[in-house]
Amino acid sequence: MLKAFEDAVKEFGVENICKVARTGCIGTCSVGPAVLVDPGDYLYQCVTLENAREIVQKHIVLGEPVKRILYNNEGYFQKQQRLVLRNAGKIDPTRIQDYISVGGYFALAKCLATMTPQGVVDEITNSGLRGRGGAGFPVGQKWSLVARAHNTPKYIVANLDEGDPGVFANRTLAEADPHAIIEGMLIAGYAIGAQKGYIYIRSEYPLAIQTLQKAIAQAKDMNLLGDNILETQHKFDLELRFGAGAFVAGEETAILVSVEGRRAQPRPRPPYPANQGLWTKPTLIQNVESLANAPLIVLNGWAWFKSFGLPNCTGTKCFSLTGEINNPGLIEVPMGITLREIVYDIGGGISNGKKFKSVLVGGPSGGCLPEPLLEAPIDYDSLKKVGAIMGSGGIVVLNENSCMVDTARYFTDFCIEESCGKCTPCRAGLARVKEIFDRITTGEGELNDIDILEKASEYISNASLCGLGQTAPNPILTTLRYFREEYLEHIVDKKCRAGVCFKNEKAEE
């Protein structure tokens, strides 16, 4: 494809006004391959080799966009605010020069030249940025905890172990703008006094790994990593660590033991990683999306950042929008946007003319919300109130063909497989809960089962050691709360309105 464009550019002799560049994911995966023409942000969808010549000829040479294959969903980009994904699709992620040309590493330079470490921490604290990994802990507070810890050396672990099925925001970020992550880590390192960082990345993301490796090498070449960064006293080194297929390794304490090369079993807190983390040294663990926000805040000031989102929940959040929807893809929206806007304005509504049934927010341990809650604004507290979580930003839209009981069963099954097996509620409890689901979805459920489900779910969420177990019952609790009638239908009438369950019986009939 790249070659087809290069050939066309040569053919029409417009090399001097037009440069063909590769770029990271633009976020509209459903209509790929996609081609973006700047200036003007013209996005072409489902481009074929034949189209390449046409686009160059008409658009570049004659200045007339080829309307026929333009991506014509205005809502998709209009309602978004791209801060973290500012460069996605605009720069070549394999060239550090591209990143620098759009203001990259300026924030780092500003820190090193004009700000004290405490000043950087204050800037972040004032911005109101909260952790994007799901729990929403204030980032500035976390930085200052590690900054204040006495022990040295200190470490930074960037969490890119995006284990949530149905989520690909971090992957896209790493593939499209790796230097934003690196710069964020450098700034954090300066602020908290850490000289060593690790990026813990899923081994299932080979392209992201490659891109990051290249970016790290380039940064080292330009003296942005290593000793005497930008000719100052500041030192920082960066290594990649690879996950190996364990969802639980994304948990704050589990990621530490995993980086240390052990079984990723979480440990109770305290001690908190801010005091005793990697090799019992103070450690900052931060999701890469949070880190990628840092350069923007430093460069533009906390007041600027606060102009995005809500007063008590600032900035934007990336979501992976998938499921039965017209425009799936990676989106970045301001905090406070409603689910309805995401599903209908950005997502373009339900695909194939089906009826909306539920939207799952927050990944496998998120909540399944019904139609009336589409008005709910996206922020940590509102989502928690309705039984969902921000999680790592997965939004899956379900239509009338999905059975909510089966959906809850699927997520429970996922959490069982991914449980580390350490604590009783999560290991022994979830497995028994799943058996109850198996009974209900094969027609052997009893009304009493609903009580047992509720009781066990409450226990598991309150007594589990780590976030995985604590949030695992969310899909069960929310489906019981909002779609209870479907459970009753399964148990009393032995019916599944979506026609998903009772498959075995049907086959025998």
Next chain:
Amino acid sequence: MSAKKTRVATVWLSGCSGCHMSFLDQDERLIELAKKIQIVHSPIADVKEFPENVDVTLIEGAVANEEQLEMLKKVRTRTRVLVSLGDCAVSGNVAALRNSWNNSDMAVLERAYKAPEDLQAAIPNMVPKLLIKARPLHEIVKVDFYIPGCPPSADLINYVLTELLSGRTPSMEGRAKYG
């Protein structure tokens, strides 16, 4: 035959009758009990059909075959307060050890009737059909109270009965001893 006496029944499913022995081990306390209760059905009495309108039924043993399953369901409809007596009724216990095997019903029969070196070995056809798994009572019907133990001590049985007869709820903290 005072009409005020509580109508009590006991039932013996898949168990060793040890719980009934323990019941009898209440010894002289049985005389006190007899003033308040009337045994209307029991393996140690000669009543063929399980009566209607029973106040309290103690069931020993797990549910392991279809005959027992029918019996349990019938007992439940005719009893106000159902009590699981002993580990087999409460947890399946020894009868449920076979549950670890797939198709445990057949495995058990083969082992019992065919494994002995007997030329005439055959699975008899008059035994009731085994269920695939031996189950505790509460997995099939609603159970009101549980007296675990293998066997439960006579003291515990007496305590629970006394509490129930005087309209109190027995507390099992410190008393629920399995095995």
Next chain:
Amino acid sequence: MTLNPMITLKIDGVQISVPEGTTILKAAKDNGILIPTLCDLEGLTPYGGCRLCLVEVTGSPKLFPACITPASPGMEVTTNSDRLKDYRRTAVQMLMAERVHICAVCVANDHCELQALANQLGVDHVALERNFTREQIDSSHDFLVIDRNRCILCTRCIRICDQIEGVHTLDLKLRSKNTEVIMDLDESWGNSCSCTSCRKCAKVCPVGAIYIEGEPITQTKNRDVAEFITARRNRK
């Protein structure tokens, strides 16, 4: 030897003074308040897995594992609320339903911590459907036997093997509900090269999962062994 400064806290309404750094579990135990636990054992590093020792701390909606959470000055701890009792009963039920726990035929009958806890808490039945696992019993060792169907994955055996005996023969394999205790590269016990047959694993097993063939269970069990050895080692 310098002692940590003393701090004062309240456990179940009782004013208690302990050296700073003491866990809530130990602070309570030293003052006659027994908080249930199945994985913790004095002399071994805390694990925090069984979740039976969860307690409430006034001012926090969260529950805290007493075996790990250090006592802090002014803390008000509740160890025995109705909610906690209810949660503990649920935990015991989940453990009893997870594998084959049939006390009547178990070698540890009457000397089992799970059984004792069920008794103490009044777990008179298991509401969840019981799972019947079918792991092979490994009796290949001369006298040590492991029946994984009875294992509650408390990892006491693994920790004592590593921290006290120092050979780390035992560890866990796999994860989630498939987690199992293994010897070396998942060998049968008889083929384990590193096992020193020290029996400490059998001594501290809270249930009847590891036992010594032909030896009365009363003779085998000695749950103070880790504490005892640690104390001896720390002697000047």
Next chain:
Amino acid sequence: MATSDNRRIRLEKVLKEHNYQESALLEILHSAQEIYGYLDRNLLMDIAGSLNLPPSHVYGVTTFYSFFKMRKPGEHIVTACLGTACYVKGVEQIIAAIEKEFNLKRGGSTADGKLSLLFTRCIGACAMAPAIIIDDQVIGKATKEIVISKIKNTLGGIKDETV
């Protein structure tokens, strides 16, 4: 034997790069799997010895992470994505069809060792759900028919250039 010696030399190089540090166990297992294709018991024993780690620890780590394979995989590998989006879009039906067509079970290989059917918990290609990976090629918006014909082509040695 020459090739296996060569592999051991490559492994030794990796061990040396990591300074034989036990904390590099995961990285070393990754490299070892890349070099040998899978991690058998002898290899794990070797790594345990080199890093001076208890064998049970190495075994425990290896089996904890689902990415590490202890059995020799088939010549060609079909990986089905079990992520949420793929589940919602019916990946289960495709898996069932593959099982039936090629007579193998999920997680296993065909009798002739030509084909393995494995799983992953999301490759992050959710917008193209359901996704199936045949060797290194990702098939988005997969259907039973397409996947089965592609697998047949792969097994028959036909290179498929369309993505």
